[in-house]
Amino acid sequence: MADELIIAGEKFSSRLIMGTGGAPSLEVLDQALVASGTQLTTVAMRRLDPSSQGSVLEVLRRRGIEVLPNTAGCYTAGEAVLTARLAREALGTSWVKLEVISDERTLLPDPIETFDAAERLVADGFTVLPYIGDDPALARRLEQAGCAAVMPLGAPIGSGLGIRNPHNIELIVEAASVPVVLDAGIGTASDAALAMELGCDAVLLATAVTRAQRPDLMAAAMRGAVEAGRQARLAGRIPRRRYAEASSPRVP
Amino acid sequence: MKVTINGAPHDLPDGATVSQAVQTLTTAATGIAVAVNEEVVARGAWTSTALAESDRVEVLTAVQGG
Numbered sequence: 058m059a060d061e062l063i064i065a066g067e068k069f070s071s072r073l074i075m076g077t078g079g080a081p082s083l084e085v086l087d088q089a090l091v092a093s094g095t096q097l098t099t100v101a102m103r104r105l106d107p108s109s110q111g112s113v114l115e116v117l118r119r120r121g122i123e124v125l126p127n128t129a130g131c132y133t134a135g136e137a138v139l140t141a142r143l144a145r146e147a148l149g150t151s152w153v154k155l156e157v158i159s160d161e162r163t164l165l166p167d168p169i170e171t172f173d174a175a176e177r178l179v180a181d182g183f184t185v186l187p188y189i190g191d192d193p194a195l196a197r198r199l200e201q202a203g204c205a206a207v208m209p210l211g212a213p214i215g216s217g218l219g220i221r222n223p224h225n226i227e228l229i230v231e232a233a234s235v236p237v238v239l240d241a242g243i244g245t246a247s248d249a250a251l252a253m254e255l256g257c258d259a260v261l262l263a264t265a266v267t268r269a270q271r272p273d274l275m276a277a278a279m280r281g282a283v284e285a286g287r288q289a290r291l292a293g294r295i296p297r298r299r300y301a302e303a304s305s306p307r308v309p
Numbered sequence: 310m311k312v313t314i315n316g317a318p319h320d321l322p323d324g325a326t327v328s329q330a331v332q333t334l335t336t337a338a339t340g341i342a343v344a345v346n347e348e349v350v351a352r353g354a355w356t357s358t359a360l361a362e363s364d365r366v367e368v369l370t371a372v373q374g375g
Binding site for chain 1: 316341351368369
C-alpha cells in the first residue's frame with residue numbers, strides 16, 4: 058500500500074513540500090524542484106511588477122506541481138486574510154500557508170495574529186496550513202479551530218539551524234491528528250531526516266536548497282533524506298541503551 | 310480622477326473601472342488578483358466595478374517566496 062501524505066483529503070506521494078524563495082533564477086529553481094520530487098510548492102503574493110520576466114507559476118504549471126500560496130510578509134491577521142483571499146482569486150486555490158510574522162529580525166510567527174487569522178480563514182472556507190512556533194498547545198488549538206495541518210518551525214526561517222527543540226516537535230506529533238509539517242530551519246539533509254524520524258508527516262523547506270551551492274543536488278539530498286527518515290520512523294528505531302549490547306553470540 | 314495603483318499615483322478618466330486600472334500594468338488575464346481599498350474585487354466584476362477618487366488599487370500576482 059502506498060504511504061501517502063494526505064492533507065484535507067488530497068493525496069501526495071512526496072512528503073517534501075518546497076518553497077520557491079531565494080533561488081537565483083527560475084531555471085535553477087526549476088531544476089531544483091524537479092530533483093526534489095515535490096508535488097506541492099509555496100509562492101508568495103506581491104504587487105505585480107510589469108517589468109519582471111517569467112513567472113514562478115509557469116514553472117509550477119509546466120511541472121504539474123500544485124501551488125500553495127502563502128501569506129509571507131504579513132504582520133496582522135487582517136493583512137493575512139486579505140492576502141489569502143487575493144491568492145484564492147489569483148490562483149484558484151483555497152489552500153493557504155498561513156504565515157503571520159512578529160518582527161523583521163527573527164521572522165518568528167506571531168501566535169495571536171496567526172490564531173485569529175486561522176479562525177477567520179477556516180470560517181471563510183479555506184484549507185489552512187498555519188506556520189507556527191514549536192508550541193504544542195498552540196498546535197492543538199489550531200487543530201481544534203479547523204486547520205488542515207500544523208507547521209511548526211525547527212528554527213527561524215532561513216537560519217539553517219535545524220530542529221532546536223526536537224522534544225516539542227515530538228509532543229506536537231503525539232497530540233496531532235492532522236498532518237504535522239516541519240517548516241523552516243532545515244539546513245541540510247540530516248535535519249530533514251530527523252524531522253521525519255520524530256514523526257512529522259512532511260517537511261517544508263526552501264532556503265536550504267535554493268541557497269545551496271548546488272541547489273539541484275541539495276534538492277535530491279532532501280528528497281532522499283525525507284524518504285529515509287520516513288522509512289526509519291515506520292520501521293521503529295531501537296531503544297537507546299546506556300551500555301553495549303552484543304549483537305554476536307557469546308563465545309562459549 | 311486620481312487613484313493609487315500599487316502605490317503609485319495614476320490619473321484615470323472619471324468612471325474608470327477596475328479593469329482599466331489593471332490594464333495600466335498588464336494585459337495578463339490569469340494569475341492576478343485585485344483589491345480596492347483592501348477589499349477583493351472578483352475578476353468577473355472588474356469591468357463593472359467603477360473606481361472613485363482616491364481609491365487605492367492593489368494588483369497582485371504570485372512570486373517566488375516561502
